[in-house]
Amino acid sequence: MLDDFFIRALLAGLGIAFVTGPLGCFVIWRRLSYFGDTLAHSALLGVTLAYTMEFNIAISVFIISSCIALILIQLQKRTNLPGDALLGLLAHSSLAVGLVVIGFLTFIRFDIMGLLFGDILAVTADDLLIIWIGGPLMLIVLKLIWKPLFASTVNYELAEAEGLNPDRAKAIFTILMAGIIAISIKMVGLLLITGMLIIPAAMARNISSSPQSMVIYSILGGLLSVILGLFTSLQFNTSSGPSIIAASLFLFILSLVKIKQSIKLKN
């Protein structure tokens, strides 16, 4: 059954959605969507590296994204540039360098569209293995750092004062972000990974009243988007990434209807 490309894509997408659900919530809470974009853009470099060295794409993307995250932290400490400027600098320069490198690698045929927007045909049995081992592992790590990460998201000083070590939790979370980008790049494509993180979580925010329920709805929204998106992709021969994101947008719009019914003004 795993031989069928569609079943593989479905299993991969569902595995990814379990992880993007909770991570996406933190991306929204901590306002990290541009940070997610930066890591995703840098993933192109990781992909080219993987092709040149004949290495696994997920692993090399993970390494490159982690490096970019480290560079960002160093730049934040050493320059006076605002955070978004640094993110833009890293995002576009790493994307540009990635594309330039691709230009040099004339001996390899690249499917640029597949890289940018995802390709369900590309998911191999090895990728499935990485997703279904890496994914649960990432969820376990997130569960372990949940308390300090969430507490410092609410208020850094409270978490620090009451001995939760928020800096360590933040560093681990950054690695998890690199990890999710690495395992979802083939499926969703590097331009749309952030969408996969934030749109289901944004949908969940509209209909939840506690952090836990937001995480659960976000996972459910992601799973549903993957199923809807992949069937659409199969039916109409569209790219997998855009189809999944469009499906999640559809769910987001549905959640707005729910808010309209029980509108509550927040100050």
Added chain:
Amino acid sequence: MSLNQNILVKLKQAGFRINGKWLVKGVSLQIEKGKIVTLIGPNGSGKSTTAKIALGIYKKIDGEVEKYTNKVGYVPQKISIDWTLPLRVNDFMVLTENLKEDAINEALSLTGVIHLKDKNLGDLSGGEFQRVLLARAISKRPDLLVLDEPVQGVDFTGEIALYELIKKISDELNCGILLISHDLHTVMSATDHVVCLNGHVCCSGSPLDVAKNNEYKALFGEQASQILTRYEHSHDHIHTNEGEIKKN
């Protein structure tokens, strides 16, 4: 451990500066189990900074901090909560520690906000939120409580009740309390040790000692000194309609 097992935090000539500007300098104080230490001083005198030094929030400090406990409850002076978070009072109570339902209910009842348990944090009034903050800090039964103007925005009767509660907590839990307060009556009636700050320690000691101190008089005026010595009879501040304290 220290020689004195009762010491929870000890500051030795501690100071903190940002970009070469001292926020506070040369503060020495210690907080012991069951004792209330109060920081007083004008705005910008380094009270909150001193509290953050004691809590270990500021790391690059001058001098030394010795902290002998990790069971800390903190009520910050300012807290901004991002409303992109769906957060109910109940979720906020377990923010830094997993508490049993009973402990949550007890703390919320003590500060008089048990009825708000399932409300969204963003829907609370300033005074209600302040009570929730205090409940959260005491619910984990800490060894050390750091309360930075814990009753700001609380109505007049509530303010007295909460200060009584703070005193009671210090006795019952035998925890040490570092209190920052502008209410000199409270400082006088409930405090074991007063530290008067003005960028540095201008004087410290028992409330009565501090009231007699000339530097204190210079800082707060002769009238405030009388308030501290005869605190039952005078007022040093005005209560506005919102229950805010307007300090002199």
